[in-house]
Amino acid sequence: MPLSLRVALLLSLSASSVIAQTTAATDPGIRTIPDANKNLTGRAPHGIDWSPDGKLLTFIVDEPEATTPGKAGDIVQIDAATGRASVLATAEQLSKLTSAAVNEKDADHRSRYGMSAYLWSADSKHLLIDNGGRLWLYDIAAGTGTLIVDTHEGSGDDPKFSPDAANVSYLHNHNLYIHPVSATGKETALTHDTTDTLLNGEVDWVYLEELDVRSNYFWSPDSKSIAYLQMNEAKVPQYPITDWIPTHATIDNQRYPQPGDPNPAVRVGIVSTKGGKTKFIEVPFSPNNDYIPRFGWVDANTVYIEVLTRDQQHLNLYFADAKSGKTRLVYTDTDAKYLDFSTDLNILPGGRFLISSWRDGHVHLYLYSYDEHHPLAADATLTRQLTQGDYEVETVDSIDPKSNTVFYASNEGSPLEDNLWSIKLDGTAKQQLTTGRGTHGTSTSPDGVHFTDFYSDATTPPVLSLCTISQNCTPIWKSKPVARATGVTSSIVTVTAADGKTKLYGRLTTPAATTPATVPLILNPYNGPTPVSSIRNSWGGSQIFNELLAQHGFAVLDIDTRGSGGRGRDFQQAAYRNFGPVQFSDQMAALDQILAQYPQLDSKRIGWWGWSWGGYFTLYSMTHTDRILAGVAVAPVTDWRNYDSIYTERYLGLPSTNATPDPNNIYAIDSPITDAAKLKGRILIAQGTGDDNVHMANTIQFIQPLIDAGIPYDLQLFPRKTHSIAGPTARDELFSRILWHFETYLKP
Secondary structure: OOHHHHHHHHHHHHHHHHHHHHHHHHOOOOOOHHHHOOOOOOOOOEEEEEOOOOOEEEEEOOOOOOOOOOOOOOEEEEEOOOOOEEEEEOHHHHHOOOOOOOOHHHHHHHHHOOOOOEEEOOOOOEEEEEEOOEEEEEEOOOOEEEEEEEOOOHHHOOOEEOOOOOEEEEEEOOEEEEEEOOOOOOOEEOOOOOOOOEEEOOOOHHHHHHOOOOOOEEEOOOOOEEEEEEEEOOOOOEEEEEEOOOOOOEEEEEEOOOOOOOOOEEEEEEEEOOOOOOEEEOOOOOOOOOEOOOEEEEEOOEEEEEEEOOOOOEEEEEEEEOOOOOEEEEEEEEOOOOOOOOOOOEEEOOOEEEEEEOOOOOOEEEEEEOOOOOOOOOOOEEEEEOOOOOOOEEEEEEEEOOOOEEEEEEOOOOOOOOEEEEEEOOOOOOEEOOOOOOEEEEEEOOOOOEEEEEEEEOOEEEEEEEEEOOOOEEEEEEOOOOOOOOOEEEEEEEEEOOOOOOEEEEEEEEEOOOOOOOEEEEEOOOOOOOOOOOOOOOOOOHHHHHHHHHHOOOEEEEEOOEOEOOOOHHHHHOOOOOOOHHHHHHHHHHHHHHHHHOOOEEEEEEEEEEEOHHHHHHHHHHOOOOOEEEEEEEOOOOOHHHOOHHHHHHHHOOOOOOOOOOOOOHHHHOOHHHHHHHOOOEEEEEEEOOOOOOOOHHHHHHHHHHHHOOOOEEEEEEOOOOOOOOOHHHHHHHHHHHHHHHHHHHOO
16 A cells, blocks of 8 residues: 555544544544543442352452442452441551552452452451452451461462461462461462472463363361472463563563473362471372362362363262371263363262253253262262253352252343342242343342342343342442433344354444445454354443444444354354364355345445454454455464463364374464465454463464565554553553554455
């Protein structure tokens, strides 16, 4: 493109942006780039938690509002019985609990993995406040905080109260420590390893990201022992994450197993809280291959250990005597392709446990029993399948042992919605507890009497309510009013997959224009396997950017294809060993159907953009069709050999050992780098240089064949930013760049 024309386009876009900003001052329905990267609804309370006795609901205020007391930074408590709200700890009190500045990585991990800023003690009288790795004991009655210890670990300290509330445990320098809740007490190191490749109770990156592990150590019910996972990463290859901002660049070497690489070698150990030698439990296991994704206590003398084989087709549950180390295999689950590993094991009183499986084609709950007094005496036996039907159980919210009631979230009724349900352990009294067409994020109180409901639908911004099980709800936080986007229509659409029979759901956002073939269409699917579907009847922050694009004259289409989650085993496993082709064929089939239904869309001006798996999908599609004029890939996987072992092998198996690409190797077939020289359309790749999830090597490797083939491309780097490219400055720059790209290459 001639430079003068590029400059003219830039001036035109700048002028239109100024006009849009000016119009926005008078029309609240006009979307701007800052709108797309801030919460127009207001920031909802975070750190929502229940006191162990179920009497108090607590949360941290982000933005003060009339329905509850407190100001930004306060911890507010609500008496569940009366609904009376008061400030438990003020921002001023908490501000005295100072810490060093939190770095980019720690801030990202705390947000990305939902790490709590405070914890309740079992006696419901104290909070443990984690301020950047500095652990404070906050006395609720006195309103004062006492510094217990500085872990110097940032987001990796994983602090916990002991069940008897006498001690605090935490991680430091890859070892496990405990400290009395008294600041004058002395810490005790329970493990003493000095090598950086031995992690005692610590969660490494791949377990954190791909197995949803949030902690790798647990107190025994009697507070006398701790079970922990020891991870030996000596054989795990390292990836260098470089920081180029300092004059002398620095490198953070991340342990990151790629497909076929050695995984961390793991084993469960039991250590007394008085210190001493660890007793390691031996279970049938392939070191540097198999996984221990879950473990914990059955009772004060017995632990359970789940072993997931490397191919993720076999899950074995063992009970082990904590003192002798003797083990017994009590439960197994298998799948010919791969297991949907997502839900924790729930140990119940009376020798029972609840576990999820998709063995009947959908994720459901199964109740098993075992000898409570002699857990290793016999195999566990199936008591009953607790839930069943054409829907997915998404999570177990809680279990009330007194009433024998399970509270769980499911999408029964519609894959676009979810609700909180309850059912008795005997399979009776199944009941839907939430109401309203939309999505409900819930948290049930420990006593099974109350729950919180974070509700929204496609046109209703979120509302947080405190509810009783009898369904009497009182709002405790409401979104700010958000004006409807001016001149924009958005609706759920249905199409048929490429197989000609499977129903697919999507969302289409369009400008008001109705003149035939005048509106460019941008596809924005994710389509990677997820626990729930991407298309939901819920309020979504990403929709603001879709509306902005529509106000700039673009239509935006997002379709959930086969291979994505929330629709059952067969729907998701359609992409097994076929990672990309199935989703692509469904997208092309959906595109043709939508173009036929909406004549205002221009079939000659198609764009595509996505993030992470969606970024991969953008590149895959642009190397397999010439229908896409412009695309944006944010943090894309370009070669599946670059991504991590657990995720990639689940869907593609182990990579070929051939030195050169095998044309029948699915790693080559499903990786866009193989066909980079066939890329059509103008591509923009955006990447954070500090991305510890999808490494920058993916982007660098993909650029080389583009250069070799003489294919032009655009590149936007974000120094130090991780996978989420977080922060308003970086996000505004990214979304402005995406808009510019489509304005430049999709407009006439």
